[in-house]
Amino acid sequence: MDEELAMRLHEEEKVALERMQRDRAAQEEASNAALTAKFDDVQARMDADALLAARLQEEEREQFSIDEQARFLVETIAERKRFFATQRAEQIRNKPPTKTQIRNKMITFLKNMGRFTYNQLKNKSLEEIQKLYEREQKWINDFVPIDSEVVKDSRKEDDAEKEELRAYLDIITGDDEAVNVESLATKYLIVD
Structure with a gap:
């Protein structure tokens, strides 16, 4: 009986193992199918986007008709002419006279x-x-204008010099002698 029991258990385990292998294979197949479906979906979106981009570029090209392209070209040429004219004028201005x-x-x-x-x-x-x-x-x-600050400053300096000379005369002569200050108001070259 033990042998029969062992054989049955062996048969049941074998059936269970086969069932697990089938289930695992089915799951792998299902996941592969899901990945393939996602890949196909992404690829379809990429193809749709590429078609949309091509259609938009074509519409954009059609928007620029021949007249608009010609106008754009004329504007570009005029802008370049202005730029080079400005450069030439600057070179002429920078030349020495x-x-x-x-x-x-x-x-x-x-x-x-x-x-x-x-x-x-x-x-x-x-x-x-x-x-x-x-x-x-x-x-x-x-x-130098007559009423400018420079003339006024020089007059003030002259007056200050006269006062300073008078002070020196007072120091030199003292109070004993009277000195004629008006004769010293004119400037003479004095050499020691």
């Missing part, structure tokens, strides 16, 4: 600010005109 331009500027300055006429200046050389120009510039730069 020629001798003739410098001479003309100095002549214009001397006519307007100085007391010269064109006939007086037209036969002079660049060096002569430059000397006249520098002399006029110096004269204009050195000019």
Whole structure:
């Protein structure tokens, strides 16, 4: 009986093992089928997206008709012309002036600010005109109006110097002698 029981158990285990293998194979097949279905779904979406992108690009190309493309090209060319014209103008501005331009500027300055006429200046050389120009510039730069702060400050300094000289005279002479202060108000060169 033990042998029969052992055989039955062996048969039942064998049947159970086969059933488990079939179940496992069915599960693998089901999961493979699910993965294949997902892959097919993703692939279908990618294909649909690619078709949509191609259709949108085609519509976009159709939007730019020949006239619009020509207008866009003309605008691009005009923009490049403006850019290069700006660069050329900047290069011209950055060039140093020629001798003739410098001479003309100095002549214009001397006519307007100085007391010269064109006939007086037209036969002079660049060096002569430059000397006249520098002399006029110096004269204009050195000019100080009468009521300016510089003149007032220099008057104050002169008064302060006179007071200081009077103080020195008082110290030197003392109170014993009377000194004529007005004669010392004029400045003379004193050498020790």
